[in-house]
Amino acid sequence: MDCGIPTSPSGSRFETFPDDRSGGAAFHVDGVDFAYDGTHPMFRSLALSARPGEFVALLGPSGCGKTTLLNLLSGFLPPDSGRITIDGETVTPEMPALGYVFQSPQLFPWLDVLDNVRFGLRMAGRLPEAEQRDKALAALALVGLDAAAGKFPHQLSGGMQQRVALARALVLEPRLLLMDEPFAALDAITRATLNEELLRLCGRLGQTVLFITHDVEEAVFLADRVVLLDIAPAGIHSELTIDLPRPRRLRETRRLERFTALTDTLLERISAIVAAA
């Protein structure tokens, strides 16, 4: 299992970070117990944290509790015990620091694309409408969809919808972005493009990201650190620091020997988890 790759730890050096990651929030999951029905534990004294600006990918076999963890981290599910904080504050879904991109886009079908992206700004009600629109358009431009502002969600492809969902989260400048297999339903090419776009955007805004995926290569390409979840209720199996240089470009990064070594390590560990089950 140990292929000479540093296995993570909280104190290792993260030279891959851009200097300015001040836009990110730290999160801490501390001694969290959770069971859906009160009897079959999903997590037992789970601990996981990320530093500001870190990109953490969460890998694990289906049903091991990745989505559950995200729902705990976003405050949708209350833990049975333990504490979950974002920048020291106990988390709630409504807190401004938090952004969540779901597995399906969850756009509001009764609003056009611009108003979908503007939704959060409208709820906050701090900016005049014209400024809300400008910001929303800028966020749409970030994901390359400013031309689609007047369309309705059903007029967009799945990949475009997911990009709108991303813009809708980004426009609020969340300092922690949770993403649950956001690109899983998309074809390989769209997905690769969105991966690059995501890194570019996060590099710019510097937020902390927790990204669930089933795809080992996607995890390695995106993350500073990969966390492997074991079958419940074991919690975290292991972590792996991804010491690939940034900025990462799809074609170049995937050709690096280091990239292959890291993916192989992760694949071995996942096979071990599945074999032990």
Add this chain to the structure above:
Amino acid sequence: MRTRLYGWAAFPALLLVWSAAAWNLPPYVLPQPWAVAAEAVRWLDSGQLAAHVGASLLREAGGFAVAVLGALALGLAGALSPGFRAFSAPLTGLFMAIPPIAWAPLSMIFFGLGYVAITMVIVVAALFPMAVTVQEGFLAIRNGNLRAARVLGARRWQLIRHVYLPASLPFLTAALRIGFSQAWRALVAAEMLGASQGIGWMVAMGGQIGNATQVLLGVAIIGMTAWITESLVFRRIERRYRHWHLA
């Protein structure tokens, strides 16, 4: 464009078949369409038609309104409380399985002949299908969009105003359409059993005195009223939301 023409041809075709059939039958069995039209003019002139249609619409409106309020309450309660949902599901299933007209005699024993007795039958007919539609609709909203709105910062009242309300429009209009047509069917049936006016009465009375023209006039009015409200009012409103399901 061509397929639309077939749609426009449907009613003239029906009239043609009717008329052709009427050529070969005595008028007291099947009158010609124009005989029915002439009958309509007679009823209109005497003010009778307005009186009967008015009486029916008044009952429909009363029963439908009560059923809408009841269905909103039941549907919302069912959506909010799993306990209530589990409790009400078998009852709703039972009531939907009984043809509403079967309640008409009981309703007439309870309330006597008249407005209330018939209106109650309408309420029973429309309430349960509408309640189920409303409940399922609210349940369908609960997850995805609602969570999305919450992470985007929407608080309780904002959720109601900006998510529940717009998201419920499609199934609320669907529930109205379903309820209205169920109510209308039950109304006509109940009027045939125990009313002294109304379109259902018109049809039943025509049958008793052997006036096929009056029966057909009544049937035509029943059908047209249902068709106009359904396709011109409710379907039209619903069409605006059709694409919502695709997103």
